[in-house]
Amino acid sequence: RAPRIRVSRKSGFPIVEPVDAASDNESDGDGDDEPRENKGQARPKGESAEEKRARKKQVQEQRRLRREQKRENRGVYAEKQDRRMQSKNDRRQHVVNLG
Numbered sequence: 001r002a003p004r005i006r007v008s009r010k011s012g013f014p015i016v017e018p019v020d021a022a023s024d025n026e027s028d029g030d031g032d033d034e035p036r037e038n039k040g041q042a043r044p045k046g047e048s049a050e051e052k053r054a055r056k057k058q059v060q061e062q063r064r065l066r067r068e069q070k071r072e073n074r075g076v077y078a079e080k081q082d083r084r085m086q087s088k089n090d091r092r093q094h095v096v097n098l099g
Contacts, residue, residue: 004017043055 003019005014006017007013008015044051
Protein backbone atom coordinates (compact mmCIF):
# COMPACT_ATOMS: atom_id res chain seq x y z
CA ARG A 1 0.00 0.00 0.00
CA ALA A 2 1.23 3.51 -0.82
CA PRO A 3 1.75 6.10 1.92
CA ARG A 4 -1.18 8.36 2.67
CA ILE A 5 -0.74 12.08 1.96
CA ARG A 6 -2.96 14.68 3.57
CA VAL A 7 -2.84 18.42 4.10
CA SER A 8 -2.34 19.74 7.62
CA ARG A 9 -5.05 22.20 8.60
CA LYS A 10 -2.66 23.90 10.99
CA SER A 11 0.24 24.58 8.63
CA GLY A 12 -1.23 23.93 5.17
CA PHE A 13 1.71 21.71 4.24
CA PRO A 14 1.31 18.12 3.05
CA ILE A 15 1.90 15.38 5.60
CA VAL A 16 3.08 11.98 4.39
CA GLU A 17 1.93 9.19 6.68
CA PRO A 18 3.78 5.88 6.48
CA VAL A 19 1.73 2.84 5.53
CA ASP A 20 1.63 1.38 9.05
CA ALA A 21 0.58 4.73 10.63
CA ALA A 22 -2.10 5.40 8.02
CA SER A 23 -4.69 3.06 9.49
CA ASP A 24 -7.97 4.74 10.28
CA ASN A 25 -8.25 3.46 13.84
CA GLU A 26 -5.03 5.19 15.00
CA SER A 27 -5.06 8.79 16.14
CA ASP A 28 -1.96 10.94 16.52
CA GLY A 29 -3.81 13.49 18.65
CA ASP A 30 -3.00 16.58 16.58
CA GLY A 31 -6.69 17.41 16.12
CA ASP A 32 -6.55 17.66 12.33
CA ASP A 33 -9.16 14.94 11.88
CA GLU A 34 -11.88 16.93 13.59
CA PRO A 35 -14.22 18.92 11.34
CA ARG A 36 -13.95 22.69 11.55
CA GLU A 37 -16.82 24.71 12.92
CA ASN A 38 -18.71 26.71 10.32
CA LYS A 39 -19.42 30.11 11.84
CA GLY A 40 -21.64 31.22 8.99
CA GLN A 41 -25.33 30.59 8.63
CA ALA A 42 -27.16 28.99 5.75
CA ARG A 43 -29.26 31.57 3.97
CA PRO A 44 -32.87 30.46 3.47
CA LYS A 45 -34.04 30.14 -0.14
CA GLY A 46 -37.11 32.34 0.22
CA GLU A 47 -35.38 35.10 2.18
CA SER A 48 -37.26 38.39 2.05
CA ALA A 49 -35.57 41.74 1.51
CA GLU A 50 -36.23 42.65 5.13
CA GLU A 51 -34.64 39.42 6.40
CA LYS A 52 -31.66 40.03 4.12
CA ARG A 53 -31.18 43.55 5.50
CA ALA A 54 -31.38 42.22 9.07
CA ARG A 55 -28.84 39.49 8.30
CA LYS A 56 -26.46 41.95 6.65
CA LYS A 57 -26.82 44.37 9.59
CA GLN A 58 -25.91 41.57 11.99
CA VAL A 59 -22.79 40.71 9.97
CA GLN A 60 -21.78 44.38 9.85
CA GLU A 61 -22.20 44.67 13.62
CA GLN A 62 -20.07 41.56 14.22
CA ARG A 63 -17.33 42.95 11.97
CA ARG A 64 -17.48 46.34 13.66
CA LEU A 65 -17.10 44.72 17.10
CA ARG A 66 -14.16 42.63 15.88
CA ARG A 67 -12.45 45.75 14.49
CA GLU A 68 -12.90 47.48 17.85
CA GLN A 69 -11.35 44.48 19.63
CA LYS A 70 -8.39 44.54 17.26
CA ARG A 71 -7.95 48.28 17.79
CA GLU A 72 -7.95 47.82 21.58
CA ASN A 73 -5.45 44.97 21.36
CA ARG A 74 -3.13 47.02 19.17
CA GLY A 75 -3.29 49.83 21.72
CA VAL A 76 -2.48 47.51 24.61
CA TYR A 77 0.48 45.95 22.83
CA ALA A 78 1.73 49.34 21.66
CA GLU A 79 1.70 50.56 25.28
CA LYS A 80 3.61 47.46 26.38
CA GLN A 81 6.16 48.01 23.62
CA ASP A 82 6.56 51.68 24.59
CA ARG A 83 7.17 50.71 28.23
CA ARG A 84 9.67 48.07 27.16
CA MET A 85 11.55 50.52 24.97
CA GLN A 86 11.49 53.19 27.69
CA SER A 87 12.93 50.81 30.28
CA LYS A 88 15.56 49.72 27.76
CA ASN A 89 16.50 53.36 27.13
CA ASP A 90 16.59 54.03 30.89
CA ARG A 91 18.98 51.12 31.43
CA ARG A 92 21.15 52.35 28.58
CA GLN A 93 21.28 55.87 30.07
CA HIS A 94 22.14 54.41 33.47
CA VAL A 95 25.05 52.44 32.00
CA VAL A 96 26.28 55.56 30.16
CA ASN A 97 26.15 57.62 33.35
CA LEU A 98 28.09 54.99 35.28
CA GLY A 99 30.86 54.83 32.67
